[in-house]
């Protein structure tokens with residue numbers, strides 16, 4: 001136990017007194033360790049949505065939602081996004097330290113050498129409808145990697161764990177680009193390993209065999225930065241899904257496929273797609289007030305997509321960087337008057353001064369701006385969450401590895417407050433009353 005740890009005090013349940021130990025992390029709130037509560041009192045705790053529950057110890061990512069701080073392995077997201085590149089961030093998340101120049105060169109080389117997918121994956125893709133949502137294709141194709149790479153599914157072997165990790169980081173751009181190409185009816189473009197990670201991905205998405213394709217370095221840098229911003233976000237829904245799936249001993253490809261499925265939802269990774277659709281639906285700044293009114297109406301399920309966050313009760317630090325990246329991309333592409341950006345800026349201005357949003361601390365989140373940027377780069381809305389999944393893969397893997405390598409790890413098994421029927425006897429169908 002470190003300096004912050006100690007005993008919180010005693011709670012009395014049904015006449016039994018129980019000491020509740022407190023554990024302190026390196027920064028952030030302390031936790032009350034209730035792991036012995038059931039054994040000592042016969043009671044569970046109740047916390048739907050895990051709003052007050054830490055499910056694990058982790059050394060990877062730290063968020064201070066009140067201050068708007070995000071750190072990967074202690075490094076502020078602003079510094080990493082400004083000065084680093086995505087593969088360096090991957091190395092940092094996986095190994096805990098920034099790489100030396102030699103380590104970085106070796107890591108980049110290893111990732112690059114795994115970018116191709118088994119050629120039979122091409123046949124696997126042919127089974128999908130052309131109009132399938134690319135996230136559906138990603139859930140299936142990443143899950144299917146375990147059917148193609150049997151030599152890296154033994155989670156008890158550290159070497160296999162590492163190869164599976166490298167394979168997933170390297171192959172996600174290839175699969176994501178294939179999902180896109182398939183949806184537009186163009187031939188798959190093989191990776192080109194003399195390009196860097198993000199430039200290679202842009203080429204696999206937008207090159208066609210009949211023309212030379214030159215990667216725009218400004219767009220590649222902007223997308224690389226977007227990947228850094230999305231690389232990890234501690235114990236969010238998809239990461240918790242990956243950990244829970246992995247806690248049973250499932251292979252890493254299956255676990256990441258589970259994470260992708262969870263990410264798809266509009267309250268999580270699907271929000272960037274939903275935010276852009278909302279901006280398009282609003283259309284012009286004069287229509288904003290009616291959408292704000294709907295968002296505030298308790299009887300209307302509509303929410304302002306791209307606003308609010310479970311953890312950030314201050315400006316999402318990623319949104320600030322994203323906003324700048326949006327302007328860089330639009331300037332590079334010569335888009336001066338983007339009506340969506342006009343709507344976004346005005347919506348942001350109104351929401352940030354509106355009592356409802358101020359009181360509930362609903363600030364723009366990263367998804368508010370990422371959609372505009374990705375659209376300007378040429379990605380269709382259906383690909384937005386795919387790009388999020390691509391970038392988040394390293395975070396999921398780092399969290400999965402951390403869990404597997406923790407000797408105290410056990411299968412995740414939440415309990416429940418049962419509110420159904422108590423025990424009753426079976427009635428044969430002929431005797432049941434209509």
Ligand code: CMC
Nearest residue numbers: 267268269271295303304305306307308309310360365367
């Ligand atoms: N528009 C209007 N009202 C909102 C919004 C919104 N976007 N978000 C929250 N509220 C209200 C909500 O109605 C509730 O009001 P009340 O207290 O009167 O019932 C209050 O704010 C608290 O909301 P909550 O649903 O209890 O908060 P939560 O922490 O469970 O939800 C959230 C967080 C992100 C799911 C939610 O803010 C939301 O649905 N936002 C829109 C979707 C979105 O942009 N998601 C992307 C999140 S960032 C990317 C990622 O990490 O995946």
